[in-house]
Amino acid sequence: MWGLIAQGVRCSDCGLNVHKxxxxxxxxxxxPDLKRIKKVYSCDLTTLVKAHxxxxxxxxxxxxQEIEQRGLTSEGLYRxxxxxxxxxxxxxxxxxxxxxxxxxxxTYPDINIIAGALKLYFxxxxxxxxxxxxxxxxxxxxxxxxxxxxxEAIHEALMVLPPAHYETLRYLMIHLKKVTQNEKDNxxxxxxxxxxxGPTLMRxxxxxxxxxxxxxxHQKQIVQLLIQNEDVLF
Numbered sequence: 001m002w003g004l005i006a007q008g009v010r011c012s013d014c015g016l017n018v019h020k021x022x023x024x025x026x027x028x029x030x031x032p033d034l035k036r037i038k039k040v041y042s043c044d045l046t047t048l049v050k051a052h053x054x055x056x057x058x059x060x061x062x063x064x065q066e067i068e069q070r071g072l073t074s075e076g077l078y079r080x081x082x083x084x085x086x087x088x089x090x091x092x093x094x095x096x097x098x099x100x101x102x103x104x105x106x107t108y109p110d111i112n113i114i115a116g117a118l119k120l121y122f123x124x125x126x127x128x129x130x131x132x133x134x135x136x137x138x139x140x141x142x143x144x145x146x147x148x149x150x151x152e153a154i155h156e157a158l159m160v161l162p163p164a165h166y167e168t169l170r171y172l173m174i175h176l177k178k179v180t181q182n183e184k185d186n187x188x189x190x191x192x193x194x195x196x197x198g199p200t201l202m203r204x205x206x207x208x209x210x211x212x213x214x215x216x217x218h219q220k221q222i223v224q225l226l227i228q229n230e231d232v233l234f
Contacts, residue, residue, distance in 0.1 A: 040094040042125070066103050090116075173230040
């Protein structure tokens with residue numbers, strides 16, 4: 001140690017101890033220790049996938065697989081809310097049991113509970129799927145009038161996302177495209193899903209009610225375009 005004043009620091013993800021003076025030289029791509037990951041919800045997305053050694057958070061995979069098995073034709077999917085206490089039960093189950101969580105039809109017959117749990121996972125992320133660092137790039141892309149140039153700008157913004165965020169967003173958009181393909185039954189087209197998922201997947205870096213209000217239509221538009229063009233953009 002460099003004396004009593006400058007004590008060491010410990011990485012909350014992997015437990016590595018280093019001197020404060022040396023910490024700036026340590027690479028920030030550590031392998032998180034699963035024993036230190038106390039929960040699934042509200043955990044940094046990249047930390048979670050590194051700890052579990054998966055391309056995406058298992059909660060995303062499990063919820064989407066369950067929804068695709070039994071909920072794609074459910075009217076108002078992602079728009080209709082499930083019971084809040086049941087959604088909280090799913091959250092606690094994932095936090096407690098990880099990929100052993102039971103979200104089957106026998107435990108939760110209402111598919112809106114699983115859809116609500118997935119949306120809650122995205123809302124609870126400390127850094128949104130569309131990160132604070134890339135937020136302005138996406139908003140500016142949405143403002144471009146020329147459709148081809150707009151898509152190109154969105155694609156460039158996607159390329160800047162961290163790998164775990166990019167892969168999670170890609171997987172979700174493929175899923176939401178399947179939802180839109182059942183629109184005649186579920187009444188959820190790309191525009192409706194954009195309204196639901198816009199503020200869920202992207203939040204402005206500074207909490208400002210006016211900024212959030214002004215950006216809402218651009219958030220909706222970005223998600224709508226990501227769904228409609230997922231085969232081109234990803």
